[in-house]
Amino acid sequence: MTTPGANQKINGDRLWDALMEMAKIGPGIRGGNNRQTLTDADKEGRELFTKWCEEAGMTMAIDSMGNMFARFEGTDPSLDPVMIGSHLDTQPTGGKYDGVLGVLAGLEVIRTLNDMGLKTKRSIEVVNWTNEEGTRFAPAMLASGVFAGVHTQDWAYSRTDAEGKTVGGELERIGYIGDEPCGKRKLHAMFELHIEQGPILERENVDIGVVTHGQGLNWLQVTLVGKESHTGSTPMPMRVNAGLGAARITNLVNDIALRYGPHAVGAVGHMDVYPNSRNIIPGKVVFTIDFRHPEKDVITAMEQALRFEGAKIAEEIGLSMDVECVGAFDPVKFDETCVSRVRDGAERFGYSHRNIVSGAGHDACWINRVAPTAMIMCPCVDGLSHNEDEDITPAWAEAGTNVLLHAVLETAEVDQSVEAVSA
Ligand code: HGY
Ligand code: MN
Ligand code: MN
Numbered sequence: 001m002t003t004p005g006a007n008q009k010i011n012g013d014r015l016w017d018a019l020m021e022m023a024k025i026g027p028g029i030r031g032g033n034n035r036q037t038l039t040d041a042d043k044e045g046r047e048l049f050t051k052w053c054e055e056a057g058m059t060m061a062i063d064s065m066g067n068m069f070a071r072f073e074g075t076d077p078s079l080d081p082v083m084i085g086s087h088l089d090t091q092p093t094g095g096k097y098d099g100v101l102g103v104l105a106g107l108e109v110i111r112t113l114n115d116m117g118l119k120t121k122r123s124i125e126v127v128n129w130t131n132e133e134g135t136r137f138a139p140a141m142l143a144s145g146v147f148a149g150v151h152t153q154d155w156a157y158s159r160t161d162a163e164g165k166t167v168g169g170e171l172e173r174i175g176y177i178g179d180e181p182c183g184k185r186k187l188h189a190m191f192e193l194h195i196e197q198g199p200i201l202e203r204e205n206v207d208i209g210v211v212t213h214g215q216g217l218n219w220l221q222v223t224l225v226g227k228e229s230h231t232g233s234t235p236m237p238m239r240v241n242a243g244l245g246a247a248r249i250t251n252l253v254n255d256i257a258l259r260y261g262p263h264a265v266g267a268v269g270h271m272d273v274y275p276n277s278r279n280i281i282p283g284k285v286v287f288t289i290d291f292r293h294p295e296k297d298v299i300t301a302m303e304q305a306l307r308f309e310g311a312k313i314a315e316e317i318g319l320s321m322d323v324e325c326v327g328a329f330d331p332v333k334f335d336e337t338c339v340s341r342v343r344d345g346a347e348r349f350g351y352s353h354r355n356i357v358s359g360a361g362h363d364a365c366w367i368n369r370v371a372p373t374a375m376i377m378c379p380c381v382d383g384l385s386h387n388e389d390e391d392i393t394p395a396w397a398e399a400g401t402n403v404l405l406h407a408v409l410e411t412a413e414v415d416q417s418v419e420a421v422s423a
Contacts, residue, residue, distance in 0.1 A: 007348070007349075008112060008116055008118075008405065009112075009349075009398070009402050009405075010105075010108045010109065010111075010112045010398065010401045010402055010405055011108065011111065011112060011115070012394055012395075012397065012398035012401075013394075014108060014111060015104060015105065015108040015394075015397055015398065015401055016394045016397060016398075018052065018104045018107065018108065019096060019097065019100060019101065019104055019397065020096075021048070022045060022048060022049075022088070022096075022100055022104060023096040023100075025041055025044045025045045025048060026039070026041030026042070026044070026045060026090065028092075028093055028094065028388045029093075029388070030093075030388040030389070031388055031389070032090075032093060032094055032095045032096060032387070032388025032389070032390060033090040033094045033095065033096055033100075033388075034090065034091075034092050034093065034094065035088065035089060035090045035094070036089060036090065036091075036092060036133070036135060036136045037089035037130060037131040037132075037133060037135075037136050037137065037170075038066070038089075038130070038131070038136070038137075038167065038170035038171060038173075038174055038176075039136075039170075039174075040174070042088065042089055042174065043174040043175070043176070045088045046068060046088065046128065046174075046176065049068065049070070049088060049103065049107070049128060050068070050070075052107055053070035053107060053110075053126065056072070056107065056110050056111050056114060057072065057110075057114065058070040058071055058072050058110060058126070059071050059073075061178065061180055061185075062176055062177075062178030062179075062180065063147070063178045063180040063181065063182040063183075063184075063185065064153060064177055064178055064179075064180065064181055064182045065130050065142075065143035065146050065147065065153065065156065065171070065182040066130040066143065066171045066174075066176035066177065066178065067127060067128065067129055067130050067143050067144070067147060067178075067182060068127065068128040069083075069125045069126075069127055069185060070106075070107070070110075070125065070126040070127075071123055071124075071125045072110045072113070072123060072124045072125070072126075073123050074119065074120050074121050074122045074123035074124070074412065074415070075119050075120070075121050075415040075417075075418065076121040076122070076415075077123070079121055079122045079123075079188065080122065080186045080187055080188040081122055081123040081124060081125045081186075081187055081188060081412075082120075082122050082123075082124050082125070082187070082188055082189050082190070082191070082408055082411045082412040083124075083125045083126075083127050083187045083189070083190040083191075083367070083371075084102070084105070084106030084109060084124065084125070084126050084127065084190070084191055084192070084193075084404065084408060085102065085103070085106070085125075085126070085127030085128070085129055085144075085190055085192055085363055085364070085367065086099045086100075086101070086102025086103045086106075086127075086128075086129070086132070086192050086193065086194060086362070086363060087099035087100075087102070087103065087128060087129050087130075087131075087132030087133070087363060088100055088103055088128045089130070089131060089132060089133050090133065091133055091135050091386050092135060093386070093387065093388050094133070094386060094387075094388070094390070095195075095380075095384075095385055095386070095387065095388060095389070095390020095391070096390065097195050097380065097390055097391075097392050097397075098194075098195060098197065098385050098386070098390060099132055099133075099194070101193060101194065101195060101378070101392070101397060101400070102192050102193045102194050103126065103127075103128050105193045105397070105400065105401040105404050106124075106126035106127070106193075106404070107126055108401050109124070109126075109401065109404060109405050109408055110124065110126065112405060117418070117419065118409075118414055118418065119414070119415045119418040120408075120409065120412035120413055120414055120415060121412065121413040121414075121415050122188055122411070122412040122413060123412075124408060124412055125187070127190075127363075129141070129143050129144040129147075129363040130142065130143035130171075130176070131143055131167065132144070132362070132363050134219075134327060136161045137159040137160070137161055137167050138159065138219065138221075138288070138326045138327055139219060139326060139327025139328075140217075140219075140327060140361050141329070141361055141362070141363050141365065141366050142156050142159065142167070143156065143182065144363035144366040144367055145329075145366045146182045146183060147182050147183045147185075147366070147367070147370070148183070148366040148367060148369045148370050149183060149369070149370070150329075150366055150369070153182055156168075157171075162272075187367075187370075187371045188371065188372075188411070188412075189335070189338055189371055189372040189373065189374075189411050190364060190367045190371055190372075190373045191338065191342070191373070191374055191375070191376065191404055191407050191408055191411075192362055192363065192364040192367075192373070192374075192375045192376070193375070193376045193377075193378070193400045193401060193403075193404045194358075194360075194362055194364075194375060194376070194377055194378075195377065195378055195379075195380040195385060195390070195392055196209055196356070196359075196377045196378065196379055196380055196383065196385075197359065197360045197380060197383070197385035197386070198359045198360075198383045198385075199382065199383025200354075200356060200383070201354075201356070201377065201378070201379035201380075202379040202380065202381065202382070202383060203383070204354065205352070206352045206353060206354050206379070207346070207351040207352045207353065207378070207379070207396065207399045207400075208342075208345075208346040208351045208352070208353040208354075208376060208377070208378065208399060208400065208403055209353070209354065209355075209356035209375075209376065209377030209378070209379075210339060210342050210343045210346065210353050210354065210355050210356065210376070211334060211339070211342075211355075211356055211357070211358050211374065211375035211376065211377055212333070212334060212339055212355045212356070212357065213294060213331060213332060213333050213334065213357045213358070214331065214332040214334070214357065214358040214360075214361065214362065214364070214365045214375075215263070215292050215293055215294040215331050215357055215358065215359060216292065216293060216294070216295075216296050216299050216328075216329055216330045216331040216332075217290065217291070217292045217299070217327065217328060217329055217361050218289075218290075218291045218292075218299050218302070218303050218325060218327070218328045219288055219289070219290055219325065219326045219327035219328065220288065220289040220291070220303060220306065220323050220324070220325055220326070221286065221287070221288050221289075221323070221324045221325075221326045222246075222249065222285075222286070222287055222288075222289060222310065222321065222322070222323050223284065223285075223286045223321070223322040223324075224242040224245040224246055224249075224284065224285045224286075224314060224319045224320070224321055225242060225283065225284050225319060225320045226239075226240035226241055226242035226245065226281070226282065226283055226284070226317065226318065226319045227239075227240040227281070227283055228275060228280050228281060228282070228283030229280070229281050230279065230280070230281070231278075231279045231280060231281055232279060234281060239281055240281075240317060240318045240319060241281050241282060241317060242273075242274075242281075242282045242283055242284050242285040242319055243273060243281070243282035243285055244317055245285065245313055245314055245317050245319045245321070246268075246271060246273070246282075246285040246287055248313045248317075249268075249287075249306075249310045249313055249314075250268045250271075250287070252306065252309055252310060252313065253266045253267065253268055253289050253291075253306065254266060254267070256291075256302050256305050256306060256309075257291070257302070259305070260293065260298050260301065260302055263293055263294055263295075263298075264291070264292070264293045264298060264302060265290075265291070265292045265293070265359070266289065266290065266291045266292075266302065267289075267290055268287050268288065268289055268290075269288060269290055270287060270288040271285060271286070271287035271288075272285070272286045272287070273285050274286075288326065289306065291303060291306075292359070293331075294331050294357055295331060296330050296331055303325075306323070307323055310323070329361060329365055329366065332364075332365045332368050334364070334368055334373055334374045334375060335368065335372035335373055335374055337372060338372050338373060338374030338407065338411070339374045341374070341406070341407040341410045341411060342374050342375075342376050342403060342407050344406065344407075344410070345376075345402070345403035345404075345405075345406030345407050345410075346403050348406055349399070349402050349403065349406070351399050351402075351403065356377060358375060358377070360385070362375060374407070376400050376403050376404055376407070377400070378392060378396040378397060378399060378400035379392070379396050380392050380396075381393075
């Protein structure tokens with residue numbers, strides 16, 4: 001006999017409505033979102049999420065990193081909960097689905113259980129992890145990293161944005177420092193649904209990515225110091241141009257990634273030029289390098305090449321160079337039992353599926369350190385993400401959430417003594 005609800009599907013229209021409603025908060029300038037972490041827009045999004053969860057019969061807990069745990073009580077409180085987590089914060093020119101799909105899909109799972117009158121033995125907690133993006137405050141996945149014991153809370157609180165505001169100060173300002181110490185909360189397992197943010201699933205016309213691994217990452221912040229001087233009257237041989245160094249090292253990053261292809265990637269996404277005046281040779285440039293690869297020793301080799309060859313470039317120009325690692329996580333292998341439940345879900349619903357390695361980092365990569373974790377991916381249009389044109393289809397969102405429902409019900413165990421109602 002199949003588990004009650006085993007073939008139940010979620011309400012795709014209701015999920016899509018929730019996504020469109022949340023997208024109205026922190027709008028971008030081209031149809032996407034700018035709901036950066038710990039801003040007023042983030043606070044507004046958190047409040048809407050809380051309202052929806054409470055309407056669905058859930059209770060909201062906040063920990064000391066502002067992580068939000070919306071709990072749907074199970075019938076056996078002695079059992080640790082199953083979490084469904086992702087993030088509501090976005091990039092400054094982000095899309096409507098990166099992270100948000102995973103959180104609102106978790107809400108839709110609970111709304112569907114309510115429709116069916118189903119209860120699970122294990123409680124289910126839908127989680128919004130603070131500062132997954134790492135764009136306003138580096139590094140990415142900051143609060144899930146504190147929860148997993150990778151970062152101390154004091155270090156996390158001290159992280160500053162471009163205006164010198166701190167994570168701790170901004171959490172306080174929006175009123176999201178909860179009493180619960182971050183990391184104390186127990187969990188049995190976690191599932192995260194996320195858009196692929198790459199081209200594979202759409203190109204192969206596959207509905208579901210069964211994420212077996214996530215690639216590792218190194219974020220290196222480079223500071224080059226030269227000498228400000230007049231762009232017109234300073235003879236070329238006398239220049240100590242930090243901008244030239246940044247340009248050559250940016251090109252070196254690309255060369256190193258190609259050298260370790262086909263899986264290595266590398267880019268410079270953030271760069272501050274000082275004093276950033278049209279007619280002053282830059283005296284200082286600070287920029288961040290993002291290196292990624294599925295194997296840790298390749299990431300290490302890329303970093304070593306950057307340090308060695310970058311130092312030679314700096315020396316040729318007469319610059320001082322400082323390289324600081326401001327974010328890193330090892331490649332992850334997700335839990336095989338949880339991964340198999342994702343695959344079973346895709347097969348149960350007849351969705352096409354394939355194993356995939358996540359190119360992007362996710363909160364699941366850290367939570368995988370403290371509990372069995374797996375991810376589900378859905379395609380995104382042209383593989384585009386971290387761009388306001390990011391787009392998915394309602395069918396992709398629905399398929400991914402149906403698989404999430406299945407995997408969570410299998411893991412949280414439906415309490416068959418509770419009389420289900422026909423939806
Ligand atoms: O950078 C990442 O991979 C994620 O989008 N924060
Ligand atoms: Mn994300
Ligand atoms: Mn992202």
